[in-house]
Amino acid sequence: MDPHVLALSVFGVDLEAFNNVYAIAAVWIGLAFLASFISIRVGLSVALVEILVGVFGGNVLHIASNEWINFLAGFGSVLITFLAGAEIDPASFRRFLKPSLAIGGIGFFTPFAGAWAFAFLVLHWHWQASQIAGIALSTTSVAVVYAVMVETGLNKTDLGKLILTACFVCDLGTVLALGILFANYNLLLIGFAVATLIVLLLLPWSLRLVLRTLGHAVSEPEVKYVFLLLLALGGLAAAAKSEAVLPAYLLGLVAAGVFHDDPRLMGRIRGTAFSFLTPFFFLKAGTLIVLQAVVTGLGAVVVLFAVKMVAKFIGVYPATLAFHLRGKQAMYTTLMMSTGLTFGSISALFGLTHGYIDRGQYSVLVTVVVLTALVPTIIAQALFYPRAHLLRWGSESLRAGLEGSEEAGAAGERVQGWRPK
Amino acid sequence: MHEVILVGVDGSSGGYAAVHEAAELAQRFGARLIAVSVEEGLPRYAATMGEVDEFKREKDRYFDEVGVEAKRIAEGHGAKLEHEIRIGHAADVIVRFADEVGADLLVMGYKGHSRITQFMIGTTAQKVNAYSPASVLIVKAPKEHDALWQRVHRFPQEE
Numbered sequence: 001m002d003p004h005v006l007a008l009s010v011f012g013v014d015l016e017a018f019n020n021v022y023a024i025a026a027v028w029i030g031l032a033f034l035a036s037f038i039s040i041r042v043g044l045s046v047a048l049v050e051i052l053v054g055v056f057g058g059n060v061l062h063i064a065s066n067e068w069i070n071f072l073a074g075f076g077s078v079l080i081t082f083l084a085g086a087e088i089d090p091a092s093f094r095r096f097l098k099p100s101l102a103i104g105g106i107g108f109f110t111p112f113a114g115a116w117a118f119a120f121l122v123l124h125w126h127w128q129a130s131q132i133a134g135i136a137l138s139t140t141s142v143a144v145v146y147a148v149m150v151e152t153g154l155n156k157t158d159l160g161k162l163i164l165t166a167c168f169v170c171d172l173g174t175v176l177a178l179g180i181l182f183a184n185y186n187l188l189l190i191g192f193a194v195a196t197l198i199v200l201l202l203l204p205w206s207l208r209l210v211l212r213t214l215g216h217a218v219s220e221p222e223v224k225y226v227f228l229l230l231l232a233l234g235g236l237a238a239a240a241k242s243e244a245v246l247p248a249y250l251l252g253l254v255a256a257g258v259f260h261d262d263p264r265l266m267g268r269i270r271g272t273a274f275s276f277l278t279p280f281f282f283l284k285a286g287t288l289i290v291l292q293a294v295v296t297g298l299g300a301v302v303v304l305f306a307v308k309m310v311a312k313f314i315g316v317y318p319a320t321l322a323f324h325l326r327g328k329q330a331m332y333t334t335l336m337m338s339t340g341l342t343f344g345s346i347s348a349l350f351g352l353t354h355g356y357i358d359r360g361q362y363s364v365l366v367t368v369v370v371l372t373a374l375v376p377t378i379i380a381q382a383l384f385y386p387r388a389h390l391l392r393w394g395s396e397s398l399r400a401g402l403e404g405s406e407e408a409g410a411a412g413e414r415v416q417g418w419r420p421k
Numbered sequence: 422m423h424e425v426i427l428v429g430v431d432g433s434s435g436g437y438a439a440v441h442e443a444a445e446l447a448q449r450f451g452a453r454l455i456a457v458s459v460e461e462g463l464p465r466y467a468a469t470m471g472e473v474d475e476f477k478r479e480k481d482r483y484f485d486e487v488g489v490e491a492k493r494i495a496e497g498h499g500a501k502l503e504h505e506i507r508i509g510h511a512a513d514v515i516v517r518f519a520d521e522v523g524a525d526l527l528v529m530g531y532k533g534h535s536r537i538t539q540f541m542i543g544t545t546a547q548k549v550n551a552y553s554p555a556s557v558l559i560v561k562a563p564k565e566h567d568a569l570w571q572r573v574h575r576f577p578q579e580e
Contacts, residue, residue: 039464047468080468087470143467150473151463151508270471278468342468 021068028069031057032279045143046274047282047341048373051366054286065284070353073284074244076277077346078230081175081245083270084142084342085252086259088168092161099162103319104140104169107337110315111308112138112177118307123300128182129361132351135177136365137308137372139343140170144373145336148381159325163333172249174343178350179237179246188240195236196247199229200254207258216264223268226255245346285345285366288352293363304368309376312338328384335380344369423452427524429515429549430456430504432487435530438562440491443528444498452526456491456504457518458484459511481506512548524555531561 035053039046057063065073093100116134119125125133145167146155154160183189207225214221229251234244259266294301316337320330348365351357357365428443430436440456447454460480467473488504495502507514519527529546550557 043462043464045464045467045472083469083471143469143472146470147463147467147473150477153508266471270469274472282468 024066024069027061027063028280028283031063031283035279035283045147045341045373047278048370050279050282051286051289051345051370054283055289055291056286057283058287058289059291063287065280065287069280069284072277072280073349074281075231075234076273076279076281077349078234078244078248079269079273080278080281080342081346082226082230082248082252082255083266083273084171085168085249086256086266087142088165088253088256089161090257090260093165093168096158096162096165099323100165100169103162103316103323103333103337104166105173106315106319107140107166107170107312108138108173108177111311112173114311114314115304115307118304122303125357125361128356129351129358131177131181132347132356133304133361133365135174135181136344136347136351136369137304137311137340138170138177139174139340139347139369140167140337141339141341141343141373142167142171144339144341144377148336148377159329159333162323163336167337168253170337171343172253174347175243175246175249178347179242182354182356183240183242186240188236189242192233192236192240192242192247196233196250199233199247200250203229203251203254204258207255211258211262211265216268220268222265223272226251226265226269243350245343245350281349282345285349288349288359289363289366290359291363293360294367297360297364297367300364301367301371304364305371305375308340308368308372309338331384332380335376335384338376339373340369341373344372423447423450423526425453425455425522425524426450426526426528427515427519427522427555428454428456428491428528429511429530429545430458430487430491431511431530432458432483432490433530434562435560436487437490437494437530439528439530439558439560440494440502441498442558442560443526444495444500444502446526446528447495447500447502448498454495454500454502455522455524456488456495456502457515458487458504458506459514460484460506460508461511463508477508511545512552515545515549516552516554519553519555527553527555527557529557529559531559 031053032050035050036046038044038053039049042049112134114134115137116130119133120127120130123130123133142164145163149155149160149164155164207222210222210225216222230244230248233247233251237244237247313334316334317330320333325333345366348357348362348369351365352359352362423446426443426447428439430440443454443456446452460477462476464472464476484506488506491504492502505518507518515527515529518524527549529549531544531546546557546559550559
């Protein structure tokens with residue numbers, strides 16, 4: 001019997017007739033609604049709650065995905081990756097190019113190499129499974145970092161902007177690794193690379209053209225245009241055995257300027273993604289976690305979590321010192337860059353879908369990813385929150401800094417003790 | 422007697438009653454009157470930055486309205502009120518902010534809670550009272566005001 005029907009059969013009625021697309025969709029959307037309710041009530045991210053609700057659905061209700069759910073979940077992951085890329089602030093990225101490339105690059109590479117080596121040499125996972133472990137644990141969650149920064153006011157300071165742009169660079173490393181390491185190196189890959197390059201070069205201009213000529217019509221042509229590019233490049237990526245999130249993230253980064261100028265476009269795509277697509281991705285990611293595997297693999301969970309934290313510390317902490325961050329600021333930055341959620345889940349699911357890791361390894365990896373979203377943030381907030389931030393009441397020069405002016409930058413440097421190159 | 426009076430305002434009936442009381446005291450003592458609102462429940466561990474921004478926009482809009490209402494109440498007592506919005510845990514932020522502005526009196530509204538809630542987590546006013554460096558005045562809203570505010574306003578932060 002289909003797992004969905006089995007789940008519904010608890011009511012003691014023969015529900016075989018409900019084994020149809022609408023009933024199955026209703027179960028999944030019902031879980032998504034439940035996740036939204038919990039997330040709003042407890043103040044946790046809906047993505048995290050969807051994963052946890054998915055764990056409940058998979059382990060208690062025994063629901064499982066099918067072909068159309070896989071498509072919705074896959075497109076959800078592509079769309080959330082695109083949105084993540086499009087959230088970069090191009091001005092900050094240009095301003096902090098050198099330190100963010102250095103900190104973000106090291107922030108990606110050390111946990112990637114560390115977790116890869118540890119999984120291969122110590123846990124004796126096979127080569128490709130170890131690579132997936134490295135990629136899944138190399139990530140930094142920009143959104144987790146951003147949420148903490150908004151709360152502390154750091155997002156308006158130079159230090160905060162540097163950390164955020166470094167996080168984008170780190171995630172770029174993750175999607176590049178995911179898109180390149182497992183690809184087939186043949187003509188299709190060259191075709192995919194050339195097509196991606198052409199689209200990247202033309203996207204800002206063409207998207208502005210679509211917006212200018214067709215505007216925000218009821219039929220949402222600009223949203224369809226973005227979907228068209230994402231699906232077309234995703235199709236090419238899949239043909240080349242690469243990963244659709246790679247072009248999605250790159251397209252997002254390139255389109256960020258257009259999205260900053262036109263927040264309505266971002267709102268419409270986000271609305272589509274969060275209401276219908278990303279719930280399928282995060283719920284599916286949760287349903288595939290086997291609780292028993294997490295319990296039996298608890299040792300692996302602990303050591304892989306420790307490996308990620310230590311590797312991030314080894315990589316990021318000296319880099320922060322090199323860029324004149326000191327004391328709590330340096331430790332705070334390091335811990336913030338140790339967080340992970342979306343890209344870690346995407347990487348682990350990619351590995352499972354393509355058969356590089358099994359359900360047990362997947363369960364361990366996603367559990368570690370969820371832990372990395374929670375633990376470093378809690379430690380950073382509790383022990384290393386830099387108190388001397390810009391929110392001093394009555395100091396107009398410093399308060400002006402919150403508006404992002406030149407004066408703000410200078411004020412931020414004085415208070416934070418950090419000077420941009 | 423008082424030079425800087427800080428009042429916590431969250432849009433609840435108790436909060437507005439505290440503004441009435443604080444404004445009256447500020448007017449009598451010629452004190453500076455500052456109101457602080459705290460945005461609680463920011464989605465941590467978010468999947469996108471937009472999720473955080475959206476929440477903040479909603480809260481900002483709500484507390485901007487609360488600030489306008491608080492200023493109107495203060496003006497009714499002949500006092501000028503400055504309004505500040507902060508993010509975080511209400512009791513923690515209010516205590517820190519009181520220290521920041523050098524408040525010598527902190528006025529808080531009292532909100533009724535179930536006995537279980539009070540026992541388990543306490544109220545914001547209780548926590549502020551415990552940790553504030555300044556004197557704390559806790560104001561209870563009259564019942565008829567309470568009913569009026571409940572009709573006029575939504576209280577997203579009330580437990």
